Amino acid sequence: MSPIPHLKRRDVLLGAAAGLAVLALPARAMARPEMQEAVKAFTKGAMAQEGRVRLDLSPIVENGNAVPLTVDVESPMESADHVRRIALFNEKNPQADIAIFHLSPASGRARISTRIRLATSQQVIAVAEMSDGTYWSQTRDVVVTLAACIEVL
Amino acid sequence: MPRTLINVPKTAKAGEIVEVRAMIAHPMETGQRMGVNGAMIPRDIVNRFVCTYGSEVVFAADLWPAVSANPFLSFSLRAKEAGVITFSWTEDSGAVHVATADITVT
Numbered sequence: 001m002s003p004i005p006h007l008k009r010r011d012v013l014l015g016a017a018a019g020l021a022v023l024a025l026p027a028r029a030m031a032r033p034e035m036q037e038a039v040k041a042f043t044k045g046a047m048a049q050e051g052r053v054r055l056d057l058s059p060i061v062e063n064g065n066a067v068p069l070t071v072d073v074e075s076p077m078e079s080a081d082h083v084r085r086i087a088l089f090n091e092k093n094p095q096a097d098i099a100i101f102h103l104s105p106a107s108g109r110a111r112i113s114t115r116i117r118l119a120t121s122q123q124v125i126a127v128a129e130m131s132d133g134t135y136w137s138q139t140r141d142v143v144v145t146l147a148a149c150i151e152v153l
Numbered sequence: 154m155p156r157t158l159i160n161v162p163k164t165a166k167a168g169e170i171v172e173v174r175a176m177i178a179h180p181m182e183t184g185q186r187m188g189v190n191g192a193m194i195p196r197d198i199v200n201r202f203v204c205t206y207g208s209e210v211v212f213a214a215d216l217w218p219a220v221s222a223n224p225f226l227s228f229s230l231r232a233k234e235a236g237v238i239t240f241s242w243t244e245d246s247g248a249v250h251v252a253t254a255d256i257t258v259t
Contacts, residue, residue, distance in 0.1 A: 066221040093219050094185050101228070102213040106206065108170035108231035115221040117183075 038089045038096035039127055043135045048127050052136040053086075055126040059141065064118040064148035073110035073128045073136070077103075083110040085129040092122040093148075117148035154250055155179055159240055161254040165232035173204065173212075176225040177242045177250060183218035199224055201243040207236045232258045 039048060056070040075083045082105045088098035101112050110128070118124070121144050127137040160174040177199060184196025196218065204212040212228050230238070240252045 090219060094183075095217055095219060097217040098219040099217060100215040102210075102215075103228075104209075104211060106209060106211040106231055106233075107229050109229040111229060113225075113227035115225050117219050117221050 034096045035089050035091045035123065035125065039087075039125060039137070042085075042087045042089075042100070042127055043129070046133075046135050048135040048137040050137060053126050053128045053138040055124065055138040055140050057124060057140045057142060060143045060145070061118070063146050064120070064144040065146075066115045067118050067142070067144075068113065068115050069124070070111065070113040071101075071126045071128075075110045075128075075130065077105055077108055077110055079105045080131070082107075082131045083128050084131055086110070086112060087127045087129075088116065089125050089127070090116075090118060090122055091124070093117065093119045098124075118142060118144045120144055120147050157240070157242075157250065157252040159252050159254050161238055161256055163255075164257045164259060167232060167234075167258050169232045170229050171232055171256075172227060173230055173238070174225070174227045175202070175204070175240050175252075176223060178223055179242070179244075181216075181218065181220060181222045181224060185218070197245055199242045199244055202226060203241050203243075204228070204230075205239040205241075206230060207234060232256065234258055 052074045054072040061067045071086050073083045073086065075081060083103050086101045089096050090098055098116050099114065103110055121142060123139055123141055125137055125139045127135055129135055156178040158176040162171050165171045179199050182194055182197040186194050188194045198216065198218055200216055202214040203210055211230055214226060216224060235256060235258045238254045238256055242250045
C-alpha cells in the first residue's frame with residue numbers, strides 16, 4: 001500500500017503541468033498595468049502590433065541614471081507614409097512615460113537616440129504611430145545593476 | 154543660460170539626410186528625490202524640445218522625468234535649403250533656452 005493513498009500519479013502529473021503553464025505565461029501578461037494604460041492612452045485604445053520598430057537597448061545596464069537607447073522605425077518617411085510619433089514607456093519607474101517624439105517627412109529617417117533613467121530591472125516599450133493611423137511596437141527587458149534615483153545628495 | 158551643445162554638419166547636399174545631436178546641461182530634477190530633512194525636492198525638468206528648420210518645425214519631443222540629466226537627443230533632418238536650425242528647450246518654470254546653428258546646402 002502506498003503511503004499517500006489519495007494522491008494518484010495522474011493527479012501529480014496534471015498538477016505539475018498546470019504549474020509549468022503558469023510559469024510559461026508570457027512576460028507581457030505580468031507587466032504592470034500602468035505601462036499598458038500609458039500605451040493605451042497613447043494609441044487611443046488601438047492595438048499596437050509587434051514589428052517595424054527596433055528598440056536598441058543594452059539587455060544589462062550598469063547605471064540606471066543614463067541608459068542610452070535608439071529607436072529605429074521602418075518607414076520611407078514620405079508625406080504619404082511616415083512616422084508621426086514615437087513614444088517610450090517603462091514598466092516600473094514612478095511614472096510610465098519617458099518621452100514622446102514628434103516626427104515629420106522633413107525628418108528623412110525615423111531614428112532617434114536619447115538617454116533615459118531606469119529605477120530597476122524592467123521592461124521598456126517603444127511605440128510608433130504611423131501616418132496611416134496604425135501603431136507598431138517593440139518591448140525590451142533590461143536588467144539594471146545600479147538603479148537610478150538612489151544617489152544621496 | 155545653461156550650456157548647450159549642438160552638432161549639425163556645416164554643409165550638406167540638397168536632399169541629404171543629416172544627423173543632428175542636441176544636449177543641454179540641466180539636472181532634470183525628478184520631483185521624487187528627498188533633500189535635507191526629508192523635504193521633497195520640487196520637480197524641475199525640461200519638458201519640451203523643439204527643432205525648427207527655416208520656418209518649419211521638423212522635430213519636437215515631450216520629455217518626462219525618466220529622461221536622464223543633461224538630456225541628449227539625436228535625430229535626422231532632410232537638408233533642403235541653406236538656413237538656420239533653431240533648437241529650443243522649455244523648462245517646467247516656462248523658461249525657454251534657445252541655440253541656433255547654420256547649415257549650408259549645396
